[in-house]
Amino acid sequence: MSVATRADFHRPAAVGEAVRLLAEHPEAVPVAGGTDLMVAVNYRHARPEAMLDLTGLAELRDWTDEGDAVRIGSGVPYARITAELATVLPALAAAARTVGSPQIRNRGTLGGNLATASPAGDGHPPLLATGATVEIASTSGTRTVPIGEFYLGPKRSALGPGELITAVTVPKAAGPQQFLKVGTRNAMVIAVCSFALALDPDARRLGTGIGSAGPVPLTAPDAEALDLPWSSPGRFDDALAAEFGRRVAAAARPIDDVRGTADYRRHALAVCAARALRRVWTTAHDRSPR
Amino acid sequence: MRVTLHVDGAELAAEIDRPGESLLSTLRDRLGLTGSKNACEQGECGSCTVLLDGAPVCACLVATAQCEGREVKTVVGAVPRPVRDAFVQCGAVQCGFCTPGLLVSVADLLERDPDPGDAAIREALAGNLCRCTGYEKIIDAVHTAAATLAGERP
Numbered sequence: 001m002s003v004a005t006r007a008d009f010h011r012p013a014a015v016g017e018a019v020r021l022l023a024e025h026p027e028a029v030p031v032a033g034g035t036d037l038m039v040a041v042n043y044r045h046a047r048p049e050a051m052l053d054l055t056g057l058a059e060l061r062d063w064t065d066e067g068d069a070v071r072i073g074s075g076v077p078y079a080r081i082t083a084e085l086a087t088v089l090p091a092l093a094a095a096a097r098t099v100g101s102p103q104i105r106n107r108g109t110l111g112g113n114l115a116t117a118s119p120a121g122d123g124h125p126p127l128l129a130t131g132a133t134v135e136i137a138s139t140s141g142t143r144t145v146p147i148g149e150f151y152l153g154p155k156r157s158a159l160g161p162g163e164l165i166t167a168v169t170v171p172k173a174a175g176p177q178q179f180l181k182v183g184t185r186n187a188m189v190i191a192v193c194s195f196a197l198a199l200d201p202d203a204r205r206l207g208t209g210i211g212s213a214g215p216v217p218l219t220a221p222d223a224e225a226l227d228l229p230w231s232s233p234g235r236f237d238d239a240l241a242a243e244f245g246r247r248v249a250a251a252a253r254p255i256d257d258v259r260g261t262a263d264y265r266r267h268a269l270a271v272c273a274a275r276a277l278r279r280v281w282t283t284a285h286d287r288s289p290r
Numbered sequence: 291m292r293v294t295l296h297v298d299g300a301e302l303a304a305e306i307d308r309p310g311e312s313l314l315s316t317l318r319d320r321l322g323l324t325g326s327k328n329a330c331e332q333g334e335c336g337s338c339t340v341l342l343d344g345a346p347v348c349a350c351l352v353a354t355a356q357c358e359g360r361e362v363k364t365v366v367g368a369v370p371r372p373v374r375d376a377f378v379q380c381g382a383v384q385c386g387f388c389t390p391g392l393l394v395s396v397a398d399l400l401e402r403d404p405d406p407g408d409a410a411i412r413e414a415l416a417g418n419l420c421r422c423t424g425y426e427k428i429i430d431a432v433h434t435a436a437a438t439l440a441g442e443r444p
C-alpha cells in the first residue's frame with residue numbers, strides 16, 4: 001500500500017495501483033526521470049500539491065522483445081535505450097544518445113518525452129519514422145495510440161487526465177536508419193531541427209520524422225512517396241537525394257525563434273534529409289547488392 | 291513527510307514539506323551536506339552531480355521523495371583519492387565550483403572505462419560545465435587519475 005502524507009507523494013508499486021491513485025487524486029502529477037518536471041518545480045513554474053512517482057513501477061522499467069518489435073516500458077531511461085537497443089532500433093538509439101548529457105540520459109525517459117510532447121523532443125522523429133504505437137493505461141483499461149495520432153499541438157497530446165503512458169512499441173529496423181540533429185554543440189542542446197529516416201528495402205518503404213520544425217513532430221508523406229530506383233539501386237544519385245530533401249523541407253512548418261529562423265530550419269532539414277537518404281541507401285545496397 | 295535514504299554510507303532521514311523538494315535541496319539545506327553545489331537547478335551545469343544507485347544524475351532534478359531507501363553518493367563518498375589528487379596536481383581546479391560534480395562524473399567514467407580516450411572523456415563530461423579551466427586541464431587530470439588507478443591495481 002502506498003501512503004500519502006501531508007507532503008502528498010504517492011509511491012505506487014504496480015500500474016494498476018498507479019492509475020487508481022491517479023483517479024482518486026487527480027491533482028497528483030506523475031514524475032518519472034524528473035528532467036522536465038523538476039526544472040519547472042525548481043523555477044516555481046509548477047507547484048504540484050501532490051506527486052505520483054513512476055520510478056518504483058518495475059513494469060515500466062524494462063523492455064521486451066516482441067519478435068518484430070520491441071516494447072519499451074515508458075520508464076526505461078535513454079542511457080539504456082542507447083546501450084541496449086542500438087542494433088534493433090538504430091534511429092531511436094541514436095536520438096537517445098543526443099539527449100542532454102549523461103546525467104540527463106540516466107534519468108530521462110521516453111514516457112516523459114511523449115507526455116511533455118514538446119515539438120523539439122528527440123524521441124519523436126524516430127518514433128514517427130518507424131511507426132511506433134503508444135500504450136496508455138487508466139482505470140478504464142489500456143488503449144494503444146498510433147504515434148501519428150498522438151501529437152495534437154505544442155505540448156498537447158492524446159494523453160488524457162487520469163492516464164499514464166505504460167509503453168511504446170517500436171517495430172524493429174528492417175534496414176538502415178538515421179537520426180540527425182542540428183544544434184550548437186554535440187551535447188545539451190534542444191534541437192534547432194532534427195530528422196529521422198527508416199529505410200525498409202524489402203517493402204520498398206521510407207519512414208520519416210521531423211522534429212523542432214512545426215507545432216508538432218511531423219512526417220513528410222510526399223518525401224516518403226518519392227520514386228526511388230529500388231530495382232536498380234545504382235541509379236540513385238544526388239539529384240534524387242536533393243529532391244527528397246526539398247520534399248522534407250516542404251513538409252516542415254517551422255517558425256522563427258531563439259534557436260533559429262524558419263528559413264534556416266527548412267534549409268538545414270533539406271540538407272539533413274538528403275544526407276540521411278544517401279547514407280541509408282548506400283548502406284542498404286552496399287550490403288546486399290542486387 | 292519523512293524520507294530515509296543512504297548518503298555516502300550513512301542512513302539519514304529528512305523531513306520534507308513539499309512533494310517537489312529536490313534531492314539537492316535536501317542534501318544541502320536539510321542535511322547540511324554542502325559538497326554538491328547548486329549553480330542552475332535546471333540540469334544544465336552538472337555541479338550537483340551525485341551517484342543515485344550508482345548512476346550519475348543531477349541531484350537538482352531528483353525529487354527527494356523518489357529516494358526512499360536508495361543509495362546516494364556525493365563527492366564525499368563517490369570519489370577515489372587518486373581522482374581528487376589528479377585534479378589538484380593538474381591544475382584542473384580554479385574557483386572549484388564545478389569540481390565536486392566533475393569528480394563524481396570522472397569517478398563514474400573511470401569505473402566503467404579505466405583508460406578512456408579524449409573523445410570518451412568529453413562525452414562523459416558533457417553535462418559538467420566549467421567556466422574557469424577551459425577543460426584541457428580537466429582532461430589531463432582524467433588521464434593522470436586513470437594512470438594512477440591502473441598502477442594501484444594488482
Ligand SMILES: Cc1cc2nc3c(=O)[nH]c(=O)nc-3n(C[C@H](O)[C@H](O)[C@H](O)COP(=O)(O)OP(=O)(O)OC[C@H]3O[C@@H](n4cnc5c(N)ncnc54)[C@H](O)[C@@H]3O)c2cc1C
Binds near residue numbers: 104188
Ligand atoms: C539539461 C537538460 C537537457 C535536455 N536535453 C534534451 C534533449 O536533448 N532532447 C530532448 O528531447 N529532451 C531533452 N530534455 C528534456 C527531458 O530530458 C526529456 O523530455 C525527457 O524525456 C523527460 O523524461 P522524464 O522521465 O525526465 O520526464 P519527467 O520530468 O518525469 O516528466 C515530464 C512530464 O511527463 C509526465 N510523465 C512522465 N512520465 C509519464 C508517463 N509514463 N505517463 C504519463 N505522464 C508522464 C510528467 O507528469 C510530466 O508532466 C532535457 C532536459 C534537461 C533538464
Ligand code: FES
Binds near residue numbers: 327328351
Ligand atoms: S545545479 Fe543541478 S545541474 Fe546545475
Ligand code: FES
Binds near residue numbers: 382389422
Ligand atoms: S573551476 Fe571554476 S567553474 Fe570550474
